[in-house]
Each structure stands twice: as C-alpha cells, then as structure tokens.
Amino acid sequence: MDCGSQTGSIPDSPRSSHLAIDIGGSLIKLVYCSRGSGESAADENCCSSTESAKISNGINFHSLRGGRLHFQTFETSKVADCIEFIRSKKTDFGGGWHLEGSKEKNVIKATGGGAYKFADLFKEQLDIVLDKQDEMDCLVAGANFLLKAVHHEAFTYRDGVKDFVQINDKDLFPYLLVNIGSGVSMIKVDGIGKFERVSGTSVGGGTFLGLGKLLTQCKSFDELLELSHKGNNRVVDMLVGDIYGGNDYNKIGLASTNIASSFGKAISEDKELHEYQPEDISRSLLRMISNNIGQISYLNALRYGLKRIFFGGFFICGHAYTMDTISVAVHYWSKGEAEALFLRHEGFLGALGALMSYNIDKSSLLQGQIS
Ligand SMILES: Nc1ncnc2c1ncn2[C@@H]1O[C@H](COP(=O)(O)OP(=O)(O)O)[C@@H](O)[C@H]1O
Numbered sequence: 250m251d252c253g254s255q256t257g258s259i260p261d262s263p264r265s266s267h268l269a270i271d272i273g274g275s276l277i278k279l280v281y282c283s284r285g286s287g288e289s290a291a292d293e294n295c296c297s298s299t300e301s302a303k304i305s306n307g308i309n310f311h312s313l314r315g316g317r318l319h320f321q322t323f324e325t326s327k328v329a330d331c332i333e334f335i336r337s338k339k340t341d342f343g344g345g346w347h348l349e350g351s352k353e354k355n356v357i358k359a360t361g362g363g364a365y366k367f368a369d370l371f372k373e374q375l376d377i378v379l380d381k382q383d384e385m386d387c388l389v390a391g392a393n394f395l396l397k398a399v400h401h402e403a404f405t406y407r408d409g410v411k412d413f414v415q416i417n418d419k420d421l422f423p424y425l426l427v428n429i430g431s432g433v434s435m436i437k438v439d440g441i442g443k444f445e446r447v448s449g450t451s452v453g454g455g456t457f458l459g460l461g462k463l464l465t466q467c468k469s470f471d472e473l474l475e476l477s478h479k480g481n482n483r484v485v486d487m488l489v490g491d492i493y494g495g496n497d498y499n500k501i502g503l504a505s506t507n508i509a510s511s512f513g514k515a516i517s518e519d520k521e522l523h524e525y526q527p528e529d530i531s532r533s534l535l536r537m538i539s540n541n542i543g544q545i546s547y548l549n550a551l552r553y554g555l556k557r558i559f560f561g562g563f564f565i566c567g568h569a570y571t572m573d574t575i576s577v578a579v580h581y582w583s584k585g586e587a588e589a590l591f592l593r594h595e596g597f598l599g600a601l602g603a604l605m606s607y608n609i610d611k612s613s614l615l616q617g618q619i620s
C-alpha cells in the first residue's frame with residue numbers, strides 16, 4: 250500500500266495520515282499509515298500490545314514507498330491501553346485526525362461492536378469521534394483488497410506445508426469468507442461491495458479461549474495454544490475405535506482413529522478435571538472448534554455452490570494445527586471438492602476495510618503496493 254504523496258493516494262499534510270480501528274469482542278485491531286522516517290518497527294512493541302500482535306507484527310510490518318502501514322492489537326478488556334497508545338501517536342498525526350468533508354476535528358474510522366460500545370469513552374478520553382463503519386462491509390472490503398492487491402496473500406495449508414495461491418483477479422468471485430473472531434461470520438462474497446452474510450456460529454475463538462481458561466486454568470490465548478502443541482486429543486476424545494472395539498466402521502467411511510465424540514472419553518472415565526492433562530484438553534478443544542467451523546463452512550459453501558473458502562479472524566493466528574484441522578475438515582466433508590484458504594493478514598480484515606473507507610485513491614491501493 251502506498252501512503253506516499255507521489256501517487257496522490259492519500260491527500261493529506263506531509264506528517265498526518267490515517268488510522269482505522271476494529272474493536273471486537275476479544276481484540277482491538279489498529280491499522281495506520283504513517284509517513285516519513287520517524288518510526289521504526291520497534292515502535293510496534295513499545296506499548297502493552299498482546300503477544301499475538303508481536304507475532305503478527307513480525308510478518309505484517311510493511312515498509313511502504315513514502316510511508317508505512319502499521320498493525321497493532323490490544324485486548325478489548327484493556328481498551329485503556331489502546332487509548333493511551335492513540336494518545337501517544339497524536340503528535341505523529343499532526344495533532345489529530347482530520348476527516349475530509351467533516352466538521353469534526355478528530356474523527357477516525359471505526360468498526361466492530363466496540364465502535365458503538367466505546368464511542369463515548371473515545372470522545373471523553375481523546376476527544377475523538379468514531380466514524381462507525383459496518384463490520385461486515387469492512388471485513389469484505391478488507392478481504393477483497395488483500396486478495397486483489399497483495400501478492401502471496403492467500404495460501405493453502407496441509408500437513409505443515411504452506412502453498413501460496415495467486416488468485417486471478419477475474420476469477421476471484423464468488424467465494425465464502427469465514428471470519429473466526431470471538432464468534433464466526435460466514436459471508437458469501439459476489440463482488441466488490443456485493444455480499445450476503447449467509448451464516449454464523451457462536452462457537453468460535455471466544456469459545457476456545459473462554460472454555461480453555463475454565464478447563465485448564467490458562468491465563469492467555471498464547472498459553473492455551475502453547476499447551477495444545479504438547480497435547481494428545483485422543484486422551485479426551487472418544488474415537489470410533491473406542492466404540493467399535495478397535496475396528497473401523499467402513500460402511501460409512503469412518504476409520505477407527507476418527508473422532509466419534511469430542512470430549513466423549515470423559516463420560517465414562519469417572520475422572521476429575523484435574524486428572525486430565527491441560528495439554529490434552531487444550532488440544533481436544535482446539536480440534537473440536539476448528540473441525541466444527543470447517544464443517545459448517547463447507548456446508549455453506551455447498552449450499553451456495555462455492556469452491557473457495559477464505560478463512561480470516563485472529564483465532565487462526567497462523568497456527569499450524571488450527572489451519573491443518575480446518576483444511577482437513579473442508580477436504581474431508583467436500584470429498585476434495587472445496588478448498589480452505591488462509592490469509593496472511595487474517596486478523597486485520599475489518600481494520601483494513603475501515604482504513605479503506607477513508608477517501609483514499611483505491612486504484613493506487615490496488616496496484617500491489619503492499620508487500
Ligand atoms: N492475544 C490474544 N488474546 C486474546 N485472543 C486471541 C489472541 N490472539 C488470538 N486470539 C483469538 O482470536 C479471537 C479474536 O479474534 P478477532 O478476529 O480479533 O475477533 P474479535 O473481533 O471478536 O475480537 C479470540 O477469541 C481468540 O480465540
């Protein structure tokens with residue numbers, strides 16, 4: 250993305266630039282363009298950003314011709330940190346955020362439920378007005394932008410192998426966009442600004458983290474994911490073989506190793522929670538939720554005749570086991586007909602969409618200038 254004045258993509262004063270915010274149920278995502286040499290990647294970690302922000306900054310920080318695009322996250326429960334961060338950036342933004350055509354002095358584009366929930370807080374604390382953008386509009390705009398503009402944005406993931414897929418511009422639509430945030434939205438996208446939210450499920454990233462905290466005493470998402478690396482879901486899940494005396498159930502295509510019932514082993518084992526390893530619980534939970542989302546996504550793709558399913562949202566977080574499980578679920582249920590694709594900037598679709606709702610020259614944004 251070019252924030253520089255040479256292309257005229259962002260008509261603004263030399264120092265000021267644009268900031269957009271997506272305030273979700275779990276995380277706040279900030280995206281902002283800045284110009285000049287004043288900032289470095291190190292700035293990204295200077296405040297109380299979450300661990301996943303650090304991870305994503307590692308891959309998402311972009312040097313821009315004439316400017317830079319920055320990505321930042323905060324836990325929504327720590328909105329005060331986000332407010333302090335924005336306050337600290339105010340001078341970098343020429344003393345405020347001036348929206349073209351608006352009488353208001355400080356206005357920033359904002360999406361997600363928090364744009365409503367925290368509107369008064371931003372006004373009181375920062376004297377900033379949140380210019381609310383619809384969450385679904387932003388998700389779709391962000392996804393379309395990335396898929397059209399960014400080389401190597403989408404990839405498949407199977408058995409630990411990431412394969413980048415270059416999407417032909419003329420062959421992008423229709424597709425299913427599945428955003429796995431706190432909850433999950435499934436959106437059939439037919440073109441730029443043309444979409445319908447066709448389904449959703451409340452069993453999403455918030456469920457993984459919420460149940461995971463209750464069941465394992467973990468304090469954070471990163472801790473829970475880390476545990477899942479070391480776990481064995483078969484200790485907790487009831488397999489087909491557990492029911493069929495070690496045999497496959499060939500007639501309906503089930504191998505003995507298939508999960509028959511997530512967490513099903515806990516029915517009969519008469520064990521207390523503390524007798525299970527938190528690693529195994531975390532693994533089983535992650536698998537259950539990823540598999541379920543993969544399956545519902547496939548059913549919606551089938552319902553609308555869609556071959557490509559793009560997965561976004563911070564739940565995925567570039568995590569190998571999550572992506573593998575989703576890919577296997579889509580492949581398994583579609584008998585290889587549909588494909589799960591992941592996005593490098595998965596967690597920032599809404600924030601990028603909100604950023605694009607500024608009066609920015611879209612044609613220059615769509616010339617592949619984001620790396
Ligand atoms: N550092 C983190 N803290 C909390 N949740 C995280 C973190 N990193 C990833 N997640 C996962 O991402 C989900 C939030 O995804 P996101 O797309 O930001 O949704 P939302 O817009 O609802 O906040 C969480 O529910 C959790 O599963």
Ligand SMILES: CC(C)(COP(=O)(O)O)[C@@H](O)C(=O)NCCC(=O)O
Pocket residue numbers: 272273274275361362384429430431432433434448449450451
């Ligand atoms: C309400 C939401 C759009 C909010 O987005 P989020 O903060 O989870 O990213 C999302 O949580 C959702 O789509 N939930 C599923 C609700 C349902 O379809 O049953």
